[in-house]
Amino acid sequence: MSPLKRQVLIITVICAAIMELIDTSIVNVALSYMSGNLGSTLEDTAWVITSYAIANVIIIPMTSFLSTKLGRRNYYIGSIILFTICSFMCGNASGISELVLFRFLQGLGGGALLSVSAAVVYEQFPKEKIGTASALFGIGVFIGPTIGPTLGGYITENFSWPWIFYINIPIGIAAATSCYFLLAEPTVKAKAGGIDWTGIILLTIGIGSLQTVLERGQAEDWFAKGYILALTIIAVISLTAFVLWELHTPNPVVDLRVLKSKSLSVAAILTFITGVGMFTSIFLTPVIAQRLLGFTPTETGLLLLPGAIIAVFALIFTGKILQSGVSPVIVILVGFISFIFFNWSMSQISLDTSASYITTRLIFRAVGMALLTVPLSSLAVSSLPAKDMPQGTALNNMMRQLGGSFGISAITTYSTRRTASHRVDLISNITAGNPQVTERVNRFTSYFQHKGIGLLDAHQKAIKMVDVTVVKQSTLLSYIDSYMLIGLLFALALPLLLLVMKRKAGPPKLVLNDH
Structure with a gap:
């Protein structure tokens, strides 16, 4: 790859990571506007944040497995497309249930935009220059959540809340197009084994339950609500079983041995x-x-x-x-x-x-x-x-x-x-x-x-x-x-x-x- 193409690829994946991280905080200042527009309570509208966070944390540890199984290039570009389409659907949602659903799917697409982007950036530099790679990717990690409220506040006050999702569309299209021409498979590939369905199910249930407890616990007065207590028990059992299973299965969805x-x-x-x-x-x-x-x-x-x-x-x-x-x-x-x-x-x-x-x-x-x-x-x-x-x-x-x-x-x-x-x-x-x-x-x-x-x-x-x-x-x-x-x-x-x-x-x- 020529130096110019390499630089374009680095900029592309960092922008994709920034876009994903902006969406973790951009909706925070718009919740009251969404609540009024969609006719939902503020408590129900808060699930717009919760659903995205749950999907993100579930998918991030699985990105390496999915990249290996589907091919990194296919998985990454597919994730950008999923994120972009769901951004449009979020902005176009007519009810709170529809918005929460597409935010969850958007979060599943966003997981690759964080983890795979980092791996791509690191690959573009030799081992002795890993600090430069970390600095470049660190810009996205830091800037995304930081400018999210700024951008969200400006858009909400001067336009309308759907535009906090619509702004992802041109960026997503540009990123997917650039990666289609520039992104290649890694030179060193992990061996693709069988699909670890047990690990996937345990991880999804465990992380999903834990994230829900963390996100909604205070609003629901913690263990005063039966479903928070139930999800806590489920999270502990599922994650314990997940760790034990992943350490002994030959083809783990998350290789904890690292x-x-x-x-x-x-x-x-x-x-x-x-x-x-x-x-x-x-x-x-x-x-x-x-x-x-x-x-x-x-x-x-x-x-x-x-x-x-x-x-x-x-x-x-x-x-x-x-x-x-x-x-x-x-x-x-x-x-x-x-x-x-x-x-x-x-x-x-x-x-x-x-x-x-x-x-x-x-x-x-x-x-x-x-x-x-x-x-x-x-x-x-x-x-x-x-x-x-x-x-x-x-x-x-x-x-x-x-x-x-x-x-x-x-x-x-x-x-x-x-x-x-x-x-x-x-x-x-x-x-x-x-x-x-x-x-x-x-x-x-x-x-x-x-x-x-x-x-x-x-x-x-x-x-x-x-x-x-x-x-x-x-x-x-x-x-x-x-x-x-x-x-x-x-x-x-x-x-x-x-x-x-x-x-x-x-x-x-x-x-x-x-x-």
Whole structure:
């Protein structure tokens, strides 16, 4: 392949990965619009996000098997076509059930756009330049979820929600056409064995059940709902049986034996933690901006944009300094410190925090994630033979997605409970004998009286305003606690990271292995 064609292919598969990852977050800011337009409750509309995530996590670990069985070129192009068609059908949906169905199918097509794209990018570079490959692919991994809310907010406000799906159509057509002419089968192929139907069924049931529990648990008050408890039991049994089966069957749908590589095993754990931080921070910040600070969806999206732009350069810079011999320990250490600082600084916010404060802090988040994405992606595949790279990449990507789902679920539960706790503490101080409370009520009462409202009604409205203030303040305090918890998780993971990275021996190279 000529250098020009090689560059076009790399750009194509990265754009496909970005498109897939954008769709993980682009609908978040449009749920209320969808709910009103389709005549469904917000709770039912949330399945638009859940169904996509479930399909993604189910299919990602199976991509290596499907690529081998169907041929990577056929599977990848077919996945792009499926994703594109389902994008059109999502935008054209007339009811919530139809939309959820096509979002699930869209997620099945999107799985290949992440894992196979990564494998294709890695193949275009020799082993000693794997850092450059990781940096290029890392752009997609980071930029996709980050610009999703920005793009979704702009489209929803200025056009209509179906266009958040329609924009995928020209990109999908261009990507499928480019891959038809440029994408070839890998030079080193894994041997295609029989179809592991048992593994496929166990994986689908197990991951599907687990993802549903993680996505819907908080909304359904966890085990208070019988189906959440049932799905939890099913997930534990199915996934345990899946692991045991895959380790003993000769042709597994997911070759868990690649986890014998210490580099991949450690990278998977650290990637899970990175996924927790990446997705929870991108979940918490827009919620605070819109619900507490009063920003519009477009303004909220713009908060993330400077960090996303800087992250592109940080990713490229990271690849180059790793290639030049800088120790990955130093890069990852700086990345963790940057992300810990982001969480600490966000724990200092108030209801008067400015947009510029949040934007500058999000830059630290962006740089931190950029500095972690490249060395961890490199670590995941560094000691694997070429034939196992797709499987290793798929498992690592699955851990990132699971980390995001687990993190959002955990942080939603934690913040909800902390909100209730802070509300109780704040209300205990609101008494008739508290001069600050009396002054606040009198001020609100006077304000409403000046608006022409009678004394009794003005006083009742003043009481409600105090309650609204308590709700806002208790919610803010719970989010502050959440940022602190995420920062603590990264701090606790830091010694493990350093211990593992010190295993690298020999001259400073990017290639990390177990020897």
